[in-house]
Amino acid sequence: MSLLAPASLALLGLLPVIVFLYFLKLKRREEPIASTYLWRRAIEDMRVNALFQRLRQNLLLWLQLALLALLIFALARPAMKVRRQEGRRYICLIDTSASMAARDVRPNRLEAAKRQALELVANMRRFDRMMLMTFDAKPAVLVPPTSVKSRLREAIEGITTRETSTDFAQAVDLIAALGPEVKNAHLYLLSDGRFATDAVAEVADVELHYVRIGEGTENVAITALDSRRSVEYWDQPQVFVRLENFAVTEADTRLELYLDGELFTARSVVVPAKDSAAVVFSDPGLTEGLVKVVLADEDDLAADNTAWLSLVAPRQVRMLVVGGGNYFLELAAGQDPLCAPVFVSPEEFEAGVASGELSLGDFDLVTFDGYAPGSLAPGAYLFFGVVPPIEGFAAGGEVKQPVVVDWDGLHPINQYVNYSNLFLERALRVAAPADAHWLVEAEAGPLILWWSSPRYRVVVVGFDLFASRWPLRVSFPVFLANVVRHLGGVELEGGASRVRPGTAISFAAPPGAGEVTVTYPDGATAAIPVRSGRVTFGDTYRCGPYGFAPTGVPAGRRAFGEARRKTYVVNLLDKEESNIMPRRTLQWQKRQVAGTLQVAKENREFWAWLTLLALVVLMTEWYIYNRRVYI
Amino acid sequence: MSQVRYQEILDDDFLAKIEQLRLVSRKVIVGRIRGERLTKKRGRSVEFADYRSYVAGDDLRFLDWNLYARLDCLFLKLFLEEEDLHVYLLVDASRSMGYGDPTKLDYARKVAAALAYIAMANYDRVILGAFGGDGLRLVGPLRGKHQILRVLDFLAALEADGPTSLEPVFKQFALTQRRRGVVVLMSDFLDKAGYESALRYFLATNQDVFVLQVLAKEELEPPLVGDLRLVDMEDADTTEITVSAPLLKTYRRTVESFCGALKSYAGGRGMNYLLASTAVGFDVLVLDYLRRRGLVQ
DSSP, X not given: OEESOGGGGGGGGHHHHHHHHHHHHOOOEEEEESOSHHHHHHHHHHHHHOXXXXXXXXXXXXXXXXXXXXXXXHHTOEEOOOOOOOOOEEEEEEEXXXXXXXXXXXXXXXXXXXXXXXXXXXXXXXXXXXXXEEESXXXXXXXXXXXOHHHHHHHHHTOOOOSOOOOHHHHHHHHHHTGGGGTTEEEEEEEOOOSOOTTXXXXXXXXXXXXXXXXXXXXXXXXXXXXXXXXXXXXXXXXXXXXXXOSSSOEEEEEEEEETTEEEEEEEEEEOTTEEEEEEEOOTTOSSEEEEEEEOSOOSOOTTSEEEEEEOOOOOEEEEEEESOOHHHHHHHHHOTTEEEEEEOHHHHHHHHHHTSOOGGGOSEEEEESOOOSOOOXXXXXXXXXXXXXXXXXXXXXXXXXXXXEEOTTSGGGTTOOOTTOOBSEEEEXXXXXXXXXXXXXXXXXXXXXXXXXXXXXXXXXXXXXXXXXXXSTHHHHHHHHHHHHHHTOOOTXXXXXXXXXXOEEEEOOTTOOEEEXXXXXXXXXXXXXBTTEEEEOOOOSOEEEEEEEESOOTTXXXXXXXXXXXXXXXXXXXXXXXXXXXXXXXXTTEEEEOBXXXXXXXXXXXXHHHHHHHHHHHHHHHHHHHTOOO | OOOOOHHHHOOHHHHHHHTTOOBOOSSOOOOSSOOSEEEEEEXXXXXXXXXXXXXXXXXXXXXXXXXXXXXXXXXXXXXXEEEOOEEEEEEEOSGGGGOTTTTXXXXXXXXXXXXXXXXXXXTOEEEEEEEETTEEEEEEEEOXXXXXXXXXXXXXXXXXXXXXXXXXXXXXXXXXXXXOOEEEEEEOOOXXXXXXXXXXXXXXXXXXXXXXXXXXXXXXXXXXXXXXXXXXXXTOOEEEEEOOHHHHHHHHHHXXXXXXHHHHHHHHTTOEEEEEETTSOHHHIIIIIHHHHTSBO
């Protein structure tokens, strides 16, 4: 045994003080009596008859000394090394997704779940350990396994909902990864069960207790929001909204559309029970801006009553074409409604650059057809039949009649492009930096390359257009249009700027931008550094518009089309999350686990308090017996 | 202790009650003066006592002629002589008798006065005595109710003083008061030297002894609490005690044992014993207890 606080033993010096006070307080009162004869006989009789009587006189003193000694010994924290006692293991997993903000239980489902979690903590016995986790789109361990109840309570109190969907499988994967820490653990899932369970991994030796939170289903949600521009009327987009009614009664509601914060229009919508309804807005004036659609009527879940959409007016890409005159190139570029080409010859280009009349920074994209300048300023470039004057690029001879063997169909530049009928007479053997990405590959090497760096974004077509029949194929103008949109930084109808809650936003930063300032939906701002020319932002747990404004971009720079603010919108738009009817059972380890309405109560013994009370009563009885206290 | 006035000793109501009482002795004792008491001495009263043979010179009036007719012998009738009773009332006036409320001395004083009045009203001879710091003081013999004031004077002047020392007092009494009679001893008998040797002196006198042990109610049920230093009123002896239930229980048992031993000692030697507590009114003692015990009737 050891003493963890041996300094407390110094308090043993109080023992003599107690003895001193005991004898000090013994002031005897003088009482005259007729004769001490009988009293002496009585005292003698007591001493002779019972040995305990001798001790009794000072018994209280001894008891007080013993009490003080025990208290002091307790302060010294005696401890013994013993085999660690194992209690029960708990995992408290709380759902913090958007559906837990439902108000069918007051104040909301998450608060009800937190109450159940606190009950679990209160039920913990001496050696029990609990790990606290939350999960929504991503799981998180808030408190590792601990027996400290105060720490668990504090963490539970700080839990808030996030406007995201629910990924239970990820949470189970995290639990499984903990291995022996969770062996034979009791997993308490505090949730409404609105998530898929088919892809959940098996975790051996973990017993699931599903505490079902919530009871209602009165919810009408916006589950889809999109916009399209027709090819003919590209300046007049249409906004599509789908509403779903998860209640058992028909919903007659009002849908409002705001443009840049001002109410633009509204529609009355009747959505049948357990069904959906679609609304299309194509009003004149709805051209560009930040669109917000709102369900005016309140229901149990507010997070899915609002959705945003960024309508961006299509912007033409200013493209400079430097070449000797390529009819097909000129035709394809000229026919693209989003492309505003300017054609110059190499001589005009060099003279213009030399005189300063021509600045590459004025163009979103510069195409060099059969001509490569001596040097390049940072920007976006398309090369036909030549290699860029950038370190790492080199032409290593020619290849006769290369055959296309493969192309990257997932790359945006190759969208809707078919290279199977691309026949070439000859092509350059292009050497490129190691991180260049081939878009089209021939047996002799890459034919079309894509490469990006903090200063450059380059597509290299390693053959002369006239050395092939490609310009006669429909894939050529499609390819060119993809390049214009990808290198020119054209926002695709706002679709690329919509993300799900909890997913990361990533985009290329304008060259020269050192950091980007993000504005959250509630107006708060933060600075995000630019790394390797890209901005990555992951804190998208609230629904709403997120604005990104680069800083440090040279004035007038239009490369990538971005010197201005970029807006991304985060919407829930999750049918599974909006259907707030709690699941009664969950699939777990090949069996169905029924949900209970609350954590099972346990017997909490309080015999120790009763024993302490008995001790107090005993001491009181002793006092009354000895002092003849009468009530 | 201050002088006690007569009326505090005996009031008129009580006197009226005890007017009709008389002291009784189990042993009919020979007295000097012809009183109202039958004595074993053969005398001339109406109460037949015995026969004896006629001798010349006897009074012929007392011959039993019926007996002569039957037996043809002459026998003389003998009759009991009526004589007076000596009543000795000894009051302990030691300092220990000054304890209690009322004090034991006050109590004994009243009992002695009552008994003296009863005896004197019946023309018994009363000798009143007190013992304490000045040894044994006696007054009397007194006879007749008209002398009651002398009794009251004597009793009123008593003060609790001096140690309790029974043996020399009783010894002196036994040697100086040879007439047999009724002796009433009123004391607490708290003599540290013991009472046995003292009481033995009364055996030799063949007197009718009444041991009246007077104890204060505070001695029988001590109202003491806490940590005390008990001081003996006579010799200033001290004893430190911490009052507790077991101690009180043992003390009461000790008192009972002490009184029981005295009763047993007295009873075994032909003496009467009565424990008198100051909690019991002295009039109850006289009119009830002593009557039941046969001392008064």
